[in-house]
Amino acid sequence: MMCREVSEDDIGRPVVLSGWVASFRDHGGLVFVDLRDRSGVVQLVFDPERNPGAHKTAGEVRSEFVVRAAGRVAARPPGRENPSLQTGWVEVEVESLDILSTCPGLPFAIEDGIATGEEVRLRYRYLDLRRPEMSRILATRHSFIAGARDSLNRMEFLEIETPFLGKSTPEGARDYLVPSRTNPGMFYALPQSPQIYKQLLMVAGLDRYYQVARCLRDEDLRRERQPEFTQIDIEMSFVEQDDIFLMTETMLKDAFGAVGIEIDVPFPRTTYADVMERYGSDKPDLRYGLELVDIADVAAGTGSTIFQGALDKGGRVKALRAPGWSAKSRKDMDDYTERAKELGAKGLAWVKVGDDGGLSGPVAKFFAGELAGALIQKTASEPGDMILMVADSGHVVNQVLAAMRSTVAEEQGLASADSIVLTWITDFPLFHYDDEAKAWTSEHHPFTGPHPEDVDLIESDPGRVRSASYDLVINGFECASGSIRIHDSELQQRIFRRLQLSEEDIQKRFGFFTKALTYGAPPHGGIALGIDRIIAIVTRRPSIRDVIAFPKTQKAQDLMSGAPSRVSQAQLAELHIESTVDEE
């Protein structure tokens, strides 16, 4: 029996419970112990007169000792109930107590809501995870994935494992490499995703595949990025975008349902071009409005060189209404301006809307006469608001105002922690121009299909080619991404040529894959869902570290185990490699 299950129905019954000592209260006479296991807590009571042996042992017990208690369930005396406990109406009168394991002083209390820094918690992660709020997260994660699996199994998908030791393809993220002992000088790469393998499974005719897959990318970390993370990776044959959407919506409805969250399907859809224009970001948080507004015409009327200069260079001028921000200090705005400059802008223009509807602030003077009214009307601003404006290239304008949009929403509490807003973003560009490499590169990956209507533009106007790819954005996080793939080797060759990959390059990197496409590849497409991010949203955690049992720090270290670590010369020699770093 588990602690939390002990109820009034059990009064008078014998029970045996094992668990950890959450707390103990020794009154000299009576001793109380709160016993905790994964399910919850129940109070044990030790009476020196009725069970002197157990009482004596109870006196030796300390926090987080592991004990087994045998006794009888009893009703608590009237007035001694604890309504804050599920089991607060009963207690266990212990007749015998065994100490199974002891515990020294703890680095932090095993309870919810502790103030202890993350560094200490990670060092003692096994204690951190013993805290109910943490074990509950792992249980939620399990239930979500179990719900997704059940759903996919019902839709007749096969769960298939793909290799961890694979071939490095120097595209995308940096690979984690594994030296091959049996092939001196050669290396495997750990998978950044099972992308190529899942497409090969489609060629193999296994038309519905999924995998709860670990992905590894050796890039710098963020609160929503770990070097290893988990995706529910899915691929289907003979499908179009709508089929993938329907399948994903069905699965997510089931998975969210498995953790007690009702979501509406189908999810709304919008295009990349649309969200970039309205929110300045391809992953906008749509729990709130705060749309960016084009104010080029108003700005042009001001005659200000700030605005006119940007417009003359083919740039944009956009504005963002910040509700209630007229209380901001000059210092605050200097800080935001500094941040705008870090993001590439020359500055951040702002005006406050006064109680009388008039504008104030350093650039207010440019909005003389009707221009002030036009600006207020365009941005739908009200007294007490602030209007933030950026004039620059479209890219910079969007980047800065998207960042400000998040800041405004956060400070004004516009994003409800309880709401979960899922939106499909479609029609991403297929290519983007890499200024550094002076070449077109894939926005997603080179196997992404072009939008059928744009195929003819691949050679003539690559920047305008939309792709058959899509993201699922939840509360401002990219939580899933996928595409309809290229199954036609002719079309694949056209894409490679556009990417200026030589025949030799193609053969060396993924010749095995393009070859497979020639052997009867079905039309196929898929999606991969970032489970860590979704669970972080579901459990309202600010970082995916909180939803991963043993996460790494920003330097990709495991503070608990000490990984990564140096290895012996003998190990290196066996692998035919040597370190260029001096040993200490």
Added chain:
RNA sequence: GGGGCGUUAGCUCAACCUGGUUAGAGUAUCGGACUGUCGAUCCGAGGGUUGCGGGUUCGAGUCCCGUACGCCCCGCCA
């Protein structure tokens, strides 16, 4: 690779700006008392290389430089 913030008792913090006797508090721990507690209470005790290295100074937790680690952000993340 870059910017910002932080590091003082097991834990969370104060003292730092304005250098000055013995670095304090809460909590945890340990000991004692206590027969209905549940953040138990009461009494007492122990606990510090102020991350590390260097510099300035009569004197550094405090000022300066470097460095390590943690977090947030930019770059990066097909």
